[in-house]
Amino acid sequence: EVQLLESGGGLVQPGGSLRLSCAASEFTFSNYAMTWVRQAPGKGLEWVSAISGSGGSTYYADSVKGRFTISRDNSKNTVYLQMNSLRAEDTAVYYCAKGLCSVGSCGRRHFDYWGQGTLVTVSS
């Protein structure tokens, strides 16, 4: 069974940094795009960032562009989200999600497995 396990969340002050990790197992990790989606407390889902299977292409929401960096280490089956210059509005549960398909950009459009999420709280 596919597993995605996020870690790295916690409490950070405004302006601070945090790196989230998502460890994947039971699928050929390098074949699939991976995506981060966040959900503020009591709010809806917000797409944050995506990375292709090779890591050669990355995509960001306007709300995080220039502050967040997505990367992956296919030798460790792990995708990361480096978050800098954090703001109160970045407070959310951050989910990593696996692309549904392994070909083309389909993997960035639909997600068949999600992690349990890690909570990031930005507050002084």
Add this chain to the structure above:
Amino acid sequence: QSALTQPASVSGSPGQSITISCTGTSSDVGGYNYVSWYQQHPGKAPKLMIYEVSNRPSGVPDRFSGSKSGNTASLTISGLQAEDEADYYCSSYTSSSTLVFGGGTKMTVL
């Protein structure tokens, strides 16, 4: 990119059918057949129910169906069951190569 528009809530009785709409623009919903629907129970991660407008992943009951007309996509749940009570989110690929979600719909089984 503005969120797709969904009704805040819908409800139905067991056995009935309900439809949740998801309205976007020609730059997202109307421009691509890349609409997904996710079900989320409280405290849980989202679950993919529909992809590419109308396709169901294996394991999703055929009571769930999707469609699209113009800039509006729809999720229909027929034969409502108690376990269908959840939040539902649509998403669409966009012309900016990003993804946008709807604001979510709380579906209540009466």
